Amino acid sequence: MNREESFCPVYAAIELLQEKWTLHIIRALLEAPRGFNELARAIGGCNSATLAQRLDRLTKLGVIEKEIASHMPPRTRYSLTEAGRALETVVQAIEAWGRRYLRERS
Template sequence: MSNPQWNPYDRNCPTRRLLDRIGDRWTVLIVGALGDGPLRYGEINDRVDGVSQKMLTQTLRGLERDGLVKRTLQPQIPPRVDYELTDAGRTLREPLKALEAWAIEHMSGVISSREDYDAHAS
């Protein structure tokens, strides 16, 4: 369902910022981590190897702002915060999972191409 109001090929269209968000590696990995259900911050951090606290916090806030992730504060001592995909976030899971699968399937060929390129560029 295309909406002529939104044109990502126009540099001023807000869809570009949304594409930046969903095309970001941390978004891909965080949405993937949350695909099985709600997680606490530390659990997401453990699943997404290499993400800094700053990037994890920024990405979660951005996903929450865009309506893709819901943050729920549990009323307990100590306080507990859970993150989970919203309905909109769950619809993003399938295309991002396809990107993950593509990367895994084609990584050997990409590495080979890089090696060939680098050998000829030298």
């Protein structure tokens, strides 16, 4: 079997989106482009090294883009590409499912 025949887009998408913090990053960037620290505050609880790793991977995959706003002090801005914005329906579907089937625990 060649590589194209063995590629499963569902498997590949789940592998990417199941990584911890990935959907949180996408959700935060759906609201607005953000700098690194602003993004870290928006998603909460993710350490800087993990956030940098996720952002790098998502950038390489073309889901987000990184703009260097300044070198001194270093400032970057992250935003979603067309591929990233297309995940809005996925996030909305997860929200709808959560609202319908999950209840807040007291």
